[in-house]
Amino acid sequence: MSQLESRLIDRAVPDIPLQLSDGRRLHLSDLWRERPLLVTFFYRRCTGICTPFLEGVRDATRRSGGLGSDYRVLALSFDDADSAEDVEAQAAALGLLGSPGWDFAVTDREALGRITGALDFWYRYDPARRQIEHNAMIVGIDGGRVVRALVAGGGEGGRMRELVWELRGSFIPFYAVPGQTPLSCFTFDAATGETRLDWGMLLLLLPALAALIAALGVFSLGGRLRRSRPDIDAAKAWITSHH
Amino acid sequence: MRKANSYTLYWMGITFLLFPVLAILGIYMRTVQAGGLAGTQTWFYPMMTLHGVGMVGVWYVAAMACAADILSRYTEPSPAVRGLALFGTLVGVLILLVSAFLGKFAAGWYFLYPLPFKGEWPVWSAVAFLLSLTILGATWLLWSLDLLRAIAVKYSITHALGWHYLAGRSEPEIPPSIMIITVSLIAGVAALVAGVIVLVLFYLELFTGAPSDALLMKNFTFFFGHTIVNLAMYLGVAAAYEVLPQYAGRPWKSNRIVAISWNTVLLIVLFAYFHHLYMDFVQPGTLQYIGQIASYASAIPAAVVTIFGALLLVYRARMRWNLASLLFFLGLVGWAIGGMGAVIDSTISANVRLHNTLWVPAHFHTYMLAGLVFLVFAYFYHCSQEAAAEPERPGLQKLVTFLMVGGAYGFFLMFYLSGAYSVPRRFAIYPAELAHGGTFSAIAAVFATVFLIGFFIYLSETGRRWYKALQTAS
Numbered sequence: 183m184s185q186l187e188s189r190l191i192d193r194a195v196p197d198i199p200l201q202l203s204d205g206r207r208l209h210l211s212d213l214w215r216e217r218p219l220l221v222t223f224f225y226r227r228c229t230g231i232c233t234p235f236l237e238g239v240r241d242a243t244r245r246s247g248g249l250g251s252d253y254r255v256l257a258l259s260f261d262d263a264d265s266a267e268d269v270e271a272q273a274a275a276l277g278l279l280g281s282p283g284w285d286f287a288v289t290d291r292e293a294l295g296r297i298t299g300a301l302d303f304w305y306r307y308d309p310a311r312r313q314i315e316h317n318a319m320i321v322g323i324d325g326g327r328v329v330r331a332l333v334a335g336g337g338e339g340g341r342m343r344e345l346v347w348e349l350r351g352s353f354i355p356f357y358a359v360p361g362q363t364p365l366s367c368f369t370f371d372a373a374t375g376e377t378r379l380d381w382g383m384l385l386l387l388l389p390a391l392a393a394l395i396a397a398l399g400v401f402s403l404g405g406r407l408r409r410s411r412p413d414i415d416a417a418k419a420w421i422t423s424h425h
Numbered sequence: 426m427r428k429a430n431s432y433t434l435y436w437m438g439i440t441f442l443l444f445p446v447l448a449i450l451g452i453y454m455r456t457v458q459a460g461g462l463a464g465t466q467t468w469f470y471p472m473m474t475l476h477g478v479g480m481v482g483v484w485y486v487a488a489m490a491c492a493a494d495i496l497s498r499y500t501e502p503s504p505a506v507r508g509l510a511l512f513g514t515l516v517g518v519l520i521l522l523v524s525a526f527l528g529k530f531a532a533g534w535y536f537l538y539p540l541p542f543k544g545e546w547p548v549w550s551a552v553a554f555l556l557s558l559t560i561l562g563a564t565w566l567l568w569s570l571d572l573l574r575a576i577a578v579k580y581s582i583t584h585a586l587g588w589h590y591l592a593g594r595s596e597p598e599i600p601p602s603i604m605i606i607t608v609s610l611i612a613g614v615a616a617l618v619a620g621v622i623v624l625v626l627f628y629l630e631l632f633t634g635a636p637s638d639a640l641l642m643k644n645f646t647f648f649f650g651h652t653i654v655n656l657a658m659y660l661g662v663a664a665a666y667e668v669l670p671q672y673a674g675r676p677w678k679s680n681r682i683v684a685i686s687w688n689t690v691l692l693i694v695l696f697a698y699f700h701h702l703y704m705d706f707v708q709p710g711t712l713q714y715i716g717q718i719a720s721y722a723s724a725i726p727a728a729v730v731t732i733f734g735a736l737l738l739v740y741r742a743r744m745r746w747n748l749a750s751l752l753f754f755l756g757l758v759g760w761a762i763g764g765m766g767a768v769i770d771s772t773i774s775a776n777v778r779l780h781n782t783l784w785v786p787a788h789f790h791t792y793m794l795a796g797l798v799f800l801v802f803a804y805f806y807h808c809s810q811e812a813a814a815e816p817e818r819p820g821l822q823k824l825v826t827f828l829m830v831g832g833a834y835g836f837f838l839m840f841y842l843s844g845a846y847s848v849p850r851r852f853a854i855y856p857a858e859l860a861h862g863g864t865f866s867a868i869a870a871v872f873a874t875v876f877l878i879g880f881f882i883y884l885s886e887t888g889r890r891w892y893k894a895l896q897t898a899s
Contacts, residue, residue: 355707366638382641389648390695393615400570404577
């Protein structure tokens with residue numbers, strides 16, 4: 183987990199108005215009120231990461247299960263030029279049109295500013311390329327607060343599934359810098375959703391083992407000294423008597 | 426009359442010097458919490474850190490000094506290692522003082538990872554703190570191993586741990602103090618090794634940037650901290666087993682029950698620390714249940730056997746009550762009362778309510794101050810008096826006892842009441858809705874001062890004998 187992801191945890195998410203691809207108007211809280219919510223950002227005209235990233239989210243949620251029953255996904259356009267029809271077309275392109283548990287939506291510029299500001303989602307229009315430069319982000323929200331975030335750079339399938347497991351109520355351990363904590367206590371298998379104890383926990387046996395070895399070693403040495411004691415005492419007595 | 430050991434007397438001197446300073450820091454903290462000494466609040470957490478580490482360290486070495494002195498009645502601890510332990514402790518304490526007073530290091534005596542690296546204090550003060558603990562830990566580990574060696578030269582491990590009593594044999598007769606000290610030292614080696622591992626992981630991050638697992642670090646920290654405090658207490662109890670019979674005129678012998686209870690301690694005490702992690706939801710649930718069971722199993726048998734034994738020893742005996750015997754008896758009572766508080770706190774359903782309140786300092790102050798401190802004071806007075814053979818003043822000694830007991834229990838009561846009224850711990854100042862916490866703090870500071878007055882009179886009584894004993898020490 184990066185520092186950006188860490189600092190988002192427990193951050194309050196603004197309750198912005200939304201227009202869904204089917205034309206319904208509601209608030210973000212209407213979506214997170216009943217069950218946790220995954221929010222991700224995209225825009226229709228993106229020729230970069232948006233579509234592959236959304237495909238990654240789609241595949242991860244399909245593999246992990248629970249979509250619709252345990253949590254929902256909201257794909258929110260951050261391009262105020264996008265209309266409800268545009269985001270509906272995006273849903274159709276991904277094969278997600280009418281898919282239960284998925285919502286595609288747009289919002290107004292002011293609301294967009296509030297939510298992207300609150301989640302530190304960065305984007306900037308590049309007139310030369312007529313594209314919006316941006317990062318890729320998916321945020322798990324429960325009760326209006328961020329429970330976990332993922333700022334992606336590609337190849338994030340496993341971590342995306344961790345996020346989904348977390349939203350489904352499992353405890354998912356994570357470390358400040360993934361894969362760089364020696365002797366960690368847990369490992370998490372994103373494919374099966376199982377948390378296992380790691381070598382770090384086994385290390386807890388070391389002090390007791392060291393004490394046992396030290397005690398046996400010291401008493402074994404003491405035993406030898408005890409057995410040789412009569413000889414030492416006799417030698418001392420002999421030296422004393424000859425002086 | 427028995428000549429005092431010079432090293433024991435040096436340890437007494439160090440204890441008499443450091444304890445009142447650290448106690449005054451405690452009174453300072455309660456005064457700040459009561460709203461006094463405005464403008465010095467930035468010193469609260471550095472002083473809390475110093476008070477915590479200092480008290481644990483001072484009473485651990487004081488108890489070890491008692492154990493070494495008891496052992497010297499039966500076997501021969503190395504004078505060189507005793508000297509090294511003294512030197513290493515002084516160096517460690519000096520660095521600790523620099524870290525607290527010049528660096529304002531304030532991560533608390535638990536120095537929970539990663540707090541030492543995250544505070545407002547300079548990095549060098551965190552390094553100084555860790556260096557201090559490294560020196561202290563290495564020195565004490567060596568000292569523990571030497572005391573074990575001294576036991577091993579005279580007793581086999583099966584005899585030292587009283588396993589022949591378990592097998593139904595009563596020969597050879599092993600003093601209970603030897604059995605308890607052996608159990609405590611073996612557990613102490615485990616605790617100190619856990620401390621070494623924590624420090625190595627801290628240094629690893631400091632020098633290579635490799636982060637540690639916070640849960641692993643917390644487990645090791647409490648493995649070290651909880652166990653070291655427990656076994657310091659047991660060493661104090663060993664002193665009571667050794668000396669109290671001399672005042673009762675009756676023997677306090679080892680038997681199968683005593684052997685079972687203390688071997689249970691050895692087997693289980695290493696798992697009791699899990700109760701410090703009840704609040705950590707990431708800790709596997711099984712370990713939490715083990716924590717509760719181990720806390721009961723390690724505390725109750727030894728305490729019940731000891732208290733029952735002490736009561737039988739004293740009941741209808743021709744007791745010679747003086748400062749030593751009174752404090753030994755009251756020390757065992759304090760251990761039992763504080764132990765009850767600890768057992769309650771180690772119960773998961775109670776801990777959920779009490780963990781972050783002043784109930785926690787309430788129970789550990791009870792068994793440390795009214796338990797371990799009284800036992801060690803008793804032993805120190807006993808040693809000094811044995812060597813000095815000064816005429817005793819029963820009235821003054823009863824006054825000392827009255828002031829220390831009254832001051833200590835009044836002080837604890839304010840902690841217990843604060844805990845019952847949900848006053849959180851580790852707050853330097855209380856917000857308006859917790860104003861009652863400030864009132865309890867003010868009363869606690871008064872009681873602590875009463876205790877300290879009692880201590881200074883104790884010091885005048887014991888100090889005089891200590892000085893005389895020093896002239897003839899071996």
